[in-house]
Amino acid sequence: MLARAMNTTRFRKTTTENSCRSLSAFSVSEYDDFAVGFTEDLPLIFTDGNTEKSECPDSPLTLRQVLRSSVGVIGQKGRLGLSEKVVLLNGKICVLKRFNKVSIKRGEFGRRIVRFGLVSSECKYIVPIHAYFYAKRIKFVVCQYYPMGSLADLLTSARNLGQTPLNWNQRLKIIHGLAQAIEFIHTRTCSQEKHLKMNIHGNIKSSNVLINIDFTPHLSDYGFSLLAERVEKVSDTGQPTPTAKEEGNLVYSEIFSQKSDIYNFGIIVLDILRGPVEIKGNLKDIQEDDLFEFCVEGNERMQALRVLDIGLACLNKSPESRPTIQKIMVCLSQLF
Numbered sequence: 001m002l003a004r005a006m007n008t009t010r011f012r013k014t015t016t017e018n019s020c021r022s023l024s025a026f027s028v029s030e031y032d033d034f035a036v037g038f039t040e041d042l043p044l045i046f047t048d049g050n051t052e053k054s055e056c057p058d059s060p061l062t063l064r065q066v067l068r069s070s071v072g073v074i075g076q077k078g079r080l081g082l083s084e085k086v087v088l089l090n091g092k093i094c095v096l097k098r099f100n101k102v103s104i105k106r107g108e109f110g111r112r113i114v115r116f117g118l119v120s121s122e123c124k125y126i127v128p129i130h131a132y133f134y135a136k137r138i139k140f141v142v143c144q145y146y147p148m149g150s151l152a153d154l155l156t157s158a159r160n161l162g163q164t165p166l167n168w169n170q171r172l173k174i175i176h177g178l179a180q181a182i183e184f185i186h187t188r189t190c191s192q193e194k195h196l197k198m199n200i201h202g203n204i205k206s207s208n209v210l211i212n213i214d215f216t217p218h219l220s221d222y223g224f225s226l227l228a229e230r231v232e233k234v235s236d237t238g239q240p241t242p243t244a245k246e247e248g249n250l251v252y253s254e255i256f257s258q259k260s261d262i263y264n265f266g267i268i269v270l271d272i273l274r275g276p277v278e279i280k281g282n283l284k285d286i287q288e289d290d291l292f293e294f295c296v297e298g299n300e301r302m303q304a305l306r307v308l309d310i311g312l313a314c315l316n317k318s319p320e321s322r323p324t325i326q327k328i329m330v331c332l333s334q335l336f
Contacts, residue, residue, distance in 0.1 A: 041065075044131040044142065045110060047117030061131055061142065065089060066096060075150060075207055079230035080221070085145065093147075094130065097221070098140040099228035106134045109227060112196060113141060116223030119188065119198060125181035127210060127220040139228075143220065148213060151268070152206035159275065164293065166215070168300045171272050174217045175307060176332050178209055181219040182265060183325045186258050196226065202256045204264040206271055225256060250276075250315070259319035262328075266314025273308055303335045 042063040069086040074095065081099040088094065102109060110132065117129035131142040148154060151174065158165030166174075188199040202225030210218045250267050253260035275293050296304050310331055316322045323331075 042133070042135075044133045046131045047114050047121075047129050061088070063133060066133070066140075066142070070096065075153060078207070080203065080224055080228045081140075086142070093145040095143045095145045096140050097143060097224070098138065099224075101229045102134075102139045102227060103229060104227070109134050109139065112223065112227055115196070115198070116226075120222055123181060123184040125177050125216070125218055126184065126222055127218045129222075141224075144218070146210040146212050146218060148211040148215075150207045151209040151211055151217065151272075154211055155206070155271065155275075159293075164295075166272075166294070168294060168296045168304060170215045171294070172303065172307065172335065173215050174209070174211070175269055175272060176336075177217040178219060178265065178268065179325065179328055179332055181217070182261055183329050185219075185222060186261070186325045197256070198223075200256055200258055201261050202226070203254075204261050204268070205252045206268050209268065230254065257319070258325075259322055262314050262322045262325065263319070265325075265328075266311045266322075269307060269311030269314065273304065273311065306331065306335060 044061045044063065044066070046061075065088060066086055069088050070084045071087055072085055074083045074085050079100070081097055084096045084098065086094050086096050104112070113129065113132045120126045120129050127146075128144045129141055130144070133140055154165055182201065182204070185201050186199055190197070190199055201219070201222055203221045204219070208219060208221045210220055212218065250270075252267060253263045273292055291308065292304055310323070310328055313323050314328070
């Protein structure tokens with residue numbers, strides 16, 4: 001029934017938080033006839049394995065509720081998919097992550113997302129996964145919503161206005177919390193299953209670090225690299241978008257390994273301290289008067305310098321020379 005309904009899909013014009021998007025980035029709310037042909041509403045599956053109860057605010061949660069609740073796209077479309085803000089009937093807000101391309105079958109998809117959801121619920125620095133939906137033409141997960149948005153948006157929006165968005169203590173709190181999330185993931189027991197590596201994140205970047213109102217960071221997209229495939233990003237004109245490296249900045253690694261997680265953590269650290277890092281010779285040759293984008297003096301400056309050293313170590317060109325997350329945590333813990 002779902003396939004037949006999708007074949008009759010028509011697009012309608014809507015207003016979202018991101019109005020300049022290509023057709024491939026349309027919100028699920030823009031599928032006008034998506035639910036046509038269903039004799040009954042379809043339930044989402046919660047990560048506790050059922051459809052009747054969950055910490056997700058609406059119980060039960062159904063496909064029709066989600067389709068009618070989307071209010072707009074959050075941020076930019078990534079290579080794994082796009083995120084949408086959904087406001088459920090009781091007013092509770094969640095985030096829906098819709099995947100671009102999924103090759104694994106329904107049973108394996110569900111088994112993996114339940115595993116990652118259960119692990120995520122054990123760490124307060126990882127975004128909880130509440131529920132998922134899998135059909136022929138659409139696959140998505142429903143996650144916790146954080147009102148301050150992503151670290152990328154928080155930093156970029158303020159910089160575009162010529163402002164300094166965060167003080168040193170807030171920045172240090174974000175860096176330390178993110179490191180705790182990575183440590184939790186990297187110390188998971190290796191799965192005996194060849195294609196299910198629970199001890200690697202695989203997609204760490206500032207847009208996947210969500211910030212709560214107390215500036216506690218929450219790492220999202222844990223395990224999603226093992227659910228969906230990356231697709232090339234295109235502009236509204238249909239042309240491939242330039243990468244950060246092509247624009248002269250450091251680019252996040254897409255290699256699925258712990259060492260790449262550490263490298264990407266280093267990029268985030270330098271972004272928090274200095275702003276987007278341009279590739280200009282040796283990173284360690286940064287000038288003394290160009291270290292930080294915020295005012296910091298005395299003991300706090302010494303702390304910031306030590307964190308900068310950690311970030312630079314994470315960006316070592318040799319993966320084996322990068323510090324482990326355990327060593328990073330020891331260094332960060334000495335700052336408190």
